[in-house]
Amino acid sequence: MGPVLAGVLQLLALIAALALAYVPLGNYMARVYSSDKHWRVEKWIYKGIGADPDTEMRWTAYLRGVLAFSVVGVLFLYLLQRLQGVLPGSLGFKSIDPDQAFNTAVSFVTNTNWQSYYGEQAMGHVVQTAGLAVQNFVSAAVGIAVAVALVRGFARSRTGELGNFWADLVRGVVRILVPIAAVAAVVLVACGAIQNFSGIHEVGQFMGGQQQWNGGAVASQEAIKELGTNGGGYFNANSAHPFENPTPFSNLWEIFLILLIPFALTRTFGLMVGSVKQGYAILATMATIWLGFTALMMWTEFAHHGPAFQIAGGAYEGKEVRFGVGGSSIFAVATTLTSTGAVDSFHSSFTGLGGGITMLGMMLGEIAPGGTGSGLYGMLIMAIIAVFIAGLMVGRTPEYLGKKIGSREIKLAACYILVTPALVLVFTAFAMALPTPANSMTNSGAHGFSEILYAYTSASNNNGSAFAGLNADTQWFNSTLGLCMLFGRFVPMIFVLALAGSLAEQKPVPATAGTLRTDKPLYAGLLVGTIIIITGLTYFPALALGPLAEGLA
Secondary structure: OOHHHHHHHHHHHHHHHHHHHHHHHHHHHHHHHHOOOOOHHHHHHHHHHOOOOOOOOEHHHHHHHHHHHHHHHHHHHHHHHHOHHHOOOOOOOOOOOHHHHHHHHHHHHOOOOOOOOOHHHHOOHHHHHHHHHHHHHHHHHHHHHHHHHHHHHHHOOOOOEOOOHHHHHHHHHHHHHHHHHHHHHHHHHHHOOOOOOOOEEEEEEEOOEEEEEEOOOHHHHHHHHHHOOOOOOOOOOHHHOOOOOOOHHHHHHHHHHHHHHHHHHHHHHHHHHOOHHHHHHHHHHHHHHHHHHHHHHHHHHHHOOOHHHHHHOOOOOOEOOOOHHHHHHHHHHHHHHOOOOOOOEOHHHOOHHHHHHHHHHHHOOOOOOOOOOHHHHHHHHHHHHHHHHHHHHHOOOOEEOOEEOOHHHHHHHHHHHHHHHHHHHHHHHHHHHOHHHHOOEOOOHHHHHHHHHHHHHHHHOOOOOOOOOEOOOOHHHHHHHHHHHHHHHHHHHHHHHHHHHHHHHOOOOOOOOOOOOOOOHHHHHHHHHHHHHHHHHHHHHHHHHOHHHHHOO
């Protein structure tokens, strides 16, 4: 079997698996967030944190819950790292330096999982399991909760109430993420991923010295890392490491986990707003972009010009031979079109245009299908923008799902889409203008610029993957990337929840003959075009200086 055919068959198998899971999981999540009953274990949690799960919240109260919970998470994880040297199970590792502890705490709480450290050489069992793994669950649940709040904004009328953040958070963890992650971890263990609490072992000679590896609860963290679109690996090589991702099947399984919840949430959205067709329209938009990017990536990595590529049958540098070019290409697109950031190959070694595709996937806002929750609310923001553009074309007040899109709504949506580009471009410009940050670049020219651009794109969009080659463990990058992750996560959430509150207060507008049908292929095409055009106009000059210049050279 040729490598191209193998890649295509993997893609077809992945599509089939996602299609089989789409309806049951989407229906289940809709029931989870619409139920008024609480499980016994959930009642214990509510009692422990002092929350009343039946109290409805307006958007401001919902936002306070999101921010308060996240602030506590950052402080706890920061202190856990700073105290690692005196904690049991630290494997002899020292406490983490302040700037790196700040960066890592912010990274995992914001669902980014950017790592400026070598996991197997810095973090002991306590920090990995009680700190990082816990945040993998709760940060993903926060994203889903915010998305559900926005969906309720569309579904409800004449009220400013969006549900209860604490109930949404707990249900997301207890009823969705924990059960699926448990099954996923068992599958990974069966494939060969490790799951233990062993210490450091000498495993043989490597480049003239003794090589050491430590064990860990790898399979369980790997499962939620992919399912929750987190991305932070137990080892520095991330999902390219055989302890995390041993076989081609485990590689495909991890891609499936990355895409599972973001795609299924479109079904949940359709059910909660009372129109499954609306969910299918959003799904079609996401799937079109995802398939298009996957096809482009496979083409650039298989058919790029150059005798070395042609002899090898594709661009194999930086890719695991057990996954091949096809599996690595599918993984790279999945992880950058979502907020996952896990890698089974090194994006810096991709062809110039291939590296550009990974960057462009994040620059779209990671909405195809995006992160757990963040992908859905990001796509719904773009849907509002598309409706507004269509209204300008025909001279009609735009409407979406029975709600008028007035000046307040469009201002909030516009502010949302401006946050991350501002962070990416401003911080990239500073890093290139100042003398010290540029010293962290391994490469010069267009590829060196791509390293910097990729880092700030990844942090600001809460992705977490790295282009590799950039030494990000400096005070400048730990601090500025940490700020990008904070602002890139929570400032957009402010606009999303404010928009949800505004929509929930409206009374429904009846559909007329002039209403734009947002459940038709025409609208899905308009939405795809809107996303591409907005992103292109924003980022094209930066892309032209980096991956495009390298790819077309």
